[in-house]
Amino acid sequence: QITLKESGPTLVKPTQTLTLTCIFSDFALSSSRRGVGWVRQPPGKALECLAVIYWDDDKRYSPSLKSRLTITKDTSKNQVVLTMTNVNPVDTATYYCTHFQGQVSGTLLDYYYMDVWGKGTTVSVSS
Amino acid sequence: DIQMTQSPSSLSASVGDRVTITCRASQSVLNYLNWYQQKPGQAPILLIYAASRLESGVPSRFSGSGFGTDFTLTIRNLQPEDFASYFCQQSYSSLVSFGGGTKVEIK
Numbered sequence: 001q002i003t004l005k006e007s008g009p010t011l012v013k014p015t016q017t018l019t020l021t022c023i024f025s026d027f028a029l030s031s032s033r034r035g036v037g038w039v040r041q042p043p044g045k046a047l048e049c050l051a052v053i054y055w056d057d058d059k060r061y062s063p064s065l066k067s068r069l070t071i072t073k074d075t076s077k078n079q080v081v082l083t084m085t086n087v088n089p090v091d092t093a094t095y096y097c098t099h100f101q102g103q104v105s106g107t108l109l110d111y112y113y114m115d116v117w118g119k120g121t122t123v124s125v126s127s
Numbered sequence: 128d129i130q131m132t133q134s135p136s137s138l139s140a141s142v143g144d145r146v147t148i149t150c151r152a153s154q155s156v157l158n159y160l161n162w163y164q165q166k167p168g169q170a171p172i173l174l175i176y177a178a179s180r181l182e183s184g185v186p187s188r189f190s191g192s193g194f195g196t197d198f199t200l201t202i203r204n205l206q207p208e209d210f211a212s213y214f215c216q217q218s219y220s221s222l223v224s225f226g227g228g229t230k231v232e233i234k
Binding site for chain 2: 112
């Protein structure tokens with residue numbers, strides 16, 4: 001059974017760098033059609049995908065946050081790390097780590113979906 | 128960027144009702160469209176992927192349809208445990224994006 005668990009600071013000061021770690025089990029990020037994504041949700045608001053890293057080390061970032069984000073993986077540790085620089089209060093949110101599964105569609109583009117989510121970690125940005 | 132717009136943003140319904148939620152993409156996403164359910168204080172769960180394929184373990188009263196830019200999530204015979212928020216997500220572009228969500232409340 002795939003599980004993911006997020007960890008990181010609960011409180012960060014403005015302008016600091018936020019580092020979030022996702023430790024997962026029961027799948028290998030080196031296997032094809034797998035990815036790990038980070039999704040956040042400010043209180044009472046919608047979901048926002050921040051970044052995804054794929055089994056082949058392909059990385060995708062939210063265009064609006066790309067300059068502030070870095071996603072990396074350590075397949076030997078079953079770990080994915082997201083760093084966000086220069087945080088500000090609007091970055092206050094619950095941050096989720098997700099398993100991103102691909103399925104053959106019969107065309108050039110596979111179907112991808114987030115079939116397992118971590119419980120999330122709440123991060124507040126405040127001085 | 129592909130923008131996803133859901134409507135309505137909230138609705139009230141009764142147990143046993145049929146509920147339809149709409150999701151519209153700013154450009155065609157073919158059938159690369161997923162639906163999630165989220166209850167307060169919990170992480171989302173996947174309901175439907177590829178517009179109409181039911182995720183394993185999801186009750187058959189949930190169904191999805193659509194292609195291109197317009198999609199619907201239908202819940203037949205609404206159950207008490209279905210009162211939650213629902214989000215669509217496109218996976219056509221290089222980074223997925225979500226709709227704003229629809230909250231289904233008890234009438």
